[in-house]
Amino acid sequence: MILTISNLTFQHDNSDFEIAIPNWNLDSGELCVLTGASGSGKTTLLHLIAGLYLPKAGMITVQGGCTADLSEQQRREMRLATFGLVFQDFRLFSYLTAAENISLPYNLSGSSSTNPEWIETLSETFGITGILHQRAATLSRGEQQRVAICRALAGRPAFILADEPTASVDSECRDTILNTLRTYCEDHNATMILTSHDPSIRDSFTQSVDIQDLQHSEVSES
Amino acid sequence: MSFIRIAHRFLASQKWITALLVASFSGSSLLLVAVNQTVESIDSAFSDRVSSTPLIIGRRGSRFDLVLHSIYFRNPASQSIPYGELQIAAAADSGISVPLLFTHETSIHHSPIIATTDAYFIARKLAVAIGSMPKRLGQCVIGASVADTSNIQIGDFLQSQPKSAFDVTSPVPIELEVVGILNRTNGPDDMAVITTLETGWIFTGTGHGHISGDDGTRTNNTDGESHIPETPITRITDENINSFHFHGDEKEYPLSAILIFPKDLQAQTVLEGKYLDDNNPLQAIIPEHVIQEVLESVYRVESILSVVSILSLAFVVLMLVVLTVLSIQLRKQEIETLHMIGCNRSTTIKLVGCETTLILLYSAITMAVGYILLWSSGVLTASYWI
Numbered sequence: 001m002i003l004t005i006s007n008l009t010f011q012h013d014n015s016d017f018e019i020a021i022p023n024w025n026l027d028s029g030e031l032c033v034l035t036g037a038s039g040s041g042k043t044t045l046l047h048l049i050a051g052l053y054l055p056k057a058g059m060i061t062v063q064g065g066c067t068a069d070l071s072e073q074q075r076r077e078m079r080l081a082t083f084g085l086v087f088q089d090f091r092l093f094s095y096l097t098a099a100e101n102i103s104l105p106y107n108l109s110g111s112s113s114t115n116p117e118w119i120e121t122l123s124e125t126f127g128i129t130g131i132l133h134q135r136a137a138t139l140s141r142g143e144q145q146r147v148a149i150c151r152a153l154a155g156r157p158a159f160i161l162a163d164e165p166t167a168s169v170d171s172e173c174r175d176t177i178l179n180t181l182r183t184y185c186e187d188h189n190a191t192m193i194l195t196s197h198d199p200s201i202r203d204s205f206t207q208s209v210d211i212q213d214l215q216h217s218e219v220s221e222s
Numbered sequence: 223m224s225f226i227r228i229a230h231r232f233l234a235s236q237k238w239i240t241a242l243l244v245a246s247f248s249g250s251s252l253l254l255v256a257v258n259q260t261v262e263s264i265d266s267a268f269s270d271r272v273s274s275t276p277l278i279i280g281r282r283g284s285r286f287d288l289v290l291h292s293i294y295f296r297n298p299a300s301q302s303i304p305y306g307e308l309q310i311a312a313a314a315d316s317g318i319s320v321p322l323l324f325t326h327e328t329s330i331h332h333s334p335i336i337a338t339t340d341a342y343f344i345a346r347k348l349a350v351a352i353g354s355m356p357k358r359l360g361q362c363v364i365g366a367s368v369a370d371t372s373n374i375q376i377g378d379f380l381q382s383q384p385k386s387a388f389d390v391t392s393p394v395p396i397e398l399e400v401v402g403i404l405n406r407t408n409g410p411d412d413m414a415v416i417t418t419l420e421t422g423w424i425f426t427g428t429g430h431g432h433i434s435g436d437d438g439t440r441t442n443n444t445d446g447e448s449h450i451p452e453t454p455i456t457r458i459t460d461e462n463i464n465s466f467h468f469h470g471d472e473k474e475y476p477l478s479a480i481l482i483f484p485k486d487l488q489a490q491t492v493l494e495g496k497y498l499d500d501n502n503p504l505q506a507i508i509p510e511h512v513i514q515e516v517l518e519s520v521y522r523v524e525s526i527l528s529v530v531s532i533l534s535l536a537f538v539v540l541m542l543v544v545l546t547v548l549s550i551q552l553r554k555q556e557i558e559t560l561h562m563i564g565c566n567r568s569t570t571i572k573l574v575g576c577e578t579t580l581i582l583l584y585s586a587i588t589m590a591v592g593y594i595l596l597w598s599s600g601v602l603t604a605s606y607w608i
Contacts, residue, residue: 052562073566080564091559095235096228105563108225137235151563 001157002191003049007058010048019044021058021214026207029160030153031182033099033202036211042195043088046161049193050083053077059203060135060161080105082110084157086165090148094137098128101136102154105207122150125180149177153184160185160192178204225569229576233584240581243542247585250534253527254590258477259602261524265517267604271409272509274346277482277490279307279497282505286516289509292322292479295334298385299324299478302426303504306473308480316493317484318345321477323422326395328415329381333368335398335415337422345483348411352376353402359424359466360458362398362417366406376400379457380415382425396424397457420468424458428475429468429595431455483504546574 003026011018019041026032036042047053048060060067063082067075078160079085092101102119107171112181123129126146131139136147152160160181166174178201185192194205202208233240271293280288281301290296302323311319323337342348343355353376356362364374374380378399398417406412423429432451455462468475484490497506550557550570557570600606 050562058408074559075267076564076566079562083564085563087559088564091555091562093228093556093559100228100231105560105565108228108565108569162264 001025001061001065002030004061005049005058006061008048008055008060010044010053010055010059012044014131017041019048019215021045024209024214026191026193028191029185030191030203031185031208032191032193032207032209033205034193034195034197034211035197035202036195038197040116040211041215042211043163045214046085046163046193046195048160049159050079050085052079061075082156082158084152084155084160084162086149086152086160086162088163088167090143091143092136092148092151095135097133097135098139098143098150099123099132101147102107102132104150104151106155118156119150119154122153126150142173144168145169146173146177149181153181156188158188158190160190160194162194164193164197166196166198174198225572225576226580229573229580231575232573233580239545241598243538243545243581244584244588246534246541247537247581248533248588248592250538251585252589252596254531254535255355255398255589255593256596256602257524257527257531260604260607261520264520264604264607265600266538267409272513275481275509276484277493277506278479278509279303279311279482279493279504279506280479282503285505285507285512286574287338288479288505289512291324292481293509294369295324295336295414302476302478303480304473305475305477307504308477309473311480311482311493315485316487316489316492317482317486320345320481321419322417322479322481323426323476324478325385325422326382327385328368329383329395331372333364333372333413333415334385335382335417335422335425337417337419337425339419342416342481345481346407346411348407349405350402351405352514353400356401356416356421358419358458359418359420359463360396360399361401362415362421363404365404365412365414365416367412368415369403376402384394384425395514396421396455400569419604423468423475424429424466426476429466430472431458431462433462433465463464469562542578546578549577550574 003024005021005024007023008021009018013104015203017039034045044053046101048055048067049062051060051062051070054068057108062078065078067078070078093104096104099119102122123132126149128143128146128150131143131147136144139147145165149162149165152162162181162195166177181192181194182204184190194201240319272289274493278288278292281293281299281303283300285599288299291299305321308319308321318341320341321339322342324334326335327333336342341356351366353363362380364372364380371474378400380400381397382395383397398415398421404411404416420429424431430451433453433455455465458466482490482493484493494506496502496506497504531588560569560573561567596602
């Protein structure tokens with residue numbers, strides 16, 4: 001198992017909203033689409049898995065290691081080495097070029113997990129070769145989204161956490177993104193959890209889970 | 223891609239704020255440095271020159287103007303003093319008396335033409351680097367800076383013109399033959415052209431020459447019957463030098479000032495005493511005292527400017543701190559993203575540190591460029607202000 005969640009509860013400070021997941025496991029190479037209404041906690045769950053938040057109770061184990069037992073530095077290293085994160089709002093640096101955004105985490109961390117050839121391959125796959133030297137601020141939303149996905153894949157992660165990666169693109173581009181992510185996972189035996197509102201993409205995944213179904217029946221969103 | 227490059231990109235995206243910070247930093251620092259340097263330069267120039275000139279005799283009036291005129295060759299004297307005063311001082315055996323007559327300048331570079339005697343070279347310890355001292359009527363030596371800036375060679379001729387462009391009564395200017403170039407002194411002599419006292423009197427019309435067959439036009443003036451040449455000579459040569467002569471009483475020939483280098487304090491005190499009477503149209507001044515009064519004003523101005531520049535620098539530092547804090551607040555999401563994608567907390571500190579360092583570096587470069595420009599334009603030197 002690459003991911004094991006058991007008896008997880010989490011609550012943001014100063015908020016009544018709570019996530020409670022009794023049990024959930026994912027094997028390596030599984031592709032999971034996580035659905036659910038807005039505000040149901042999909043993004044929060046992804047952040048918990050990535051070690052950005054720590055559970056209030058219970059345990060999240062990634063590649064055999066419990067996130068709560070890791071120091072902040074170790075969780076940071078885990079994110080850099082294991083996870084590819086795609087954010088809902090892209091979180092690109094507007095004053096850097098697309099190419100600089102893609103290689104940013106690895107350059108700033110002094111990591112050698114990526115190389116120019118791999119980034120070039122990703123750029124070609126996502127059709128952003130022509131915009132690599134444009135500043136992120138000048139790109140369209142669709143282009144920004146593709147750059148954000150490239151950044152997530154630049155370090156060849158074993159686990160992709162993609163938060164609504166197809167929300168801002170047309171259906172053709174959506175299919176390209178999904179196919180590329182799926183192909184990547186197949187080629188690298190990587191696991192992916194992708195959140196989406198789009199029911200039509202469920203068929204592309206080995207597992208489709210509604211976050212409400214994951215949660216304890218007694219816990220609900222207020 | 224390094225931290226420096228990212229920091230540079232961020233600053234470039236905020237170019238107006240960056241430019242304002244850089245301009246403020248470099249401007250206030252440059253002001254502080256420039257003011258201090260200029261004041262030091264003025265102080266040094268004033269002190270060196272005036273301390274080597276114990277006493278000046280000139281027409282009563284502004285003491286500062288007399289110092290500027292006779293030591294720094296600025297502003298021609300509004301009124302002359304008679305040559306007889308020099309003879310009186312010399313007869314008193316009070317020390318070395320040096321006559322100065324400064325009425326003209328060179329027509330191209332506007333270098334002051336100082337007419338004097340060999341005593342000036344002795345008193346100022348001036349020697350020629352190339353050529354010889356002026357001995358004959360119409361000869362001159364030029365200062366080192368004049369030679370550098372004008373590319374004038376020995377044997378060249380310099381056209382003279384009255385210092386005051388409105389002096390229509392001045393005789394036709396003559397050309398001066400350059401016979402020597404003085405050693406550099408880093409003082410006003412570097413910028414001057416020095417000729418014989420007699421040549422100075424030709425400038426003022428006290429003397430003149432005639433070309434062969436020109437007996438001149440007879441005139442009657444206060445000095446009695448005289449004459450002026452029909453065709454003025456503009457260049458003194460071996461052929462016409464013997465035709466030059468002077469009119470009137472030698473004691474009344476004009477000087478603009480007399481520099482006195484007394485042999486001792488007693489001689490200086492006696493000389494000063496002779497000119498204490500307010501009814502005496504002449505005055506004797508100690509330039510060091512005059513300059514001290516001026517420097518006190520300069521130091522007051524310097525203190526004010528220094529306080530202003532230190533305050534503005536402090537304000538800019540405060541502005542940088544505030545902008546850095548604001549920037550961190552405004553870039554909270556950016557910093558959070560760095561953390562989320564796996565960057566260390568120290569990455570943020572390094573990035574902000576790089577940005578601050580770059581602003582300081584740009585400011586230092588701007589300040590250095592500004593300093594070089596000021597230095598090359600001569601604004602930081604005393605000669606620009608005096």
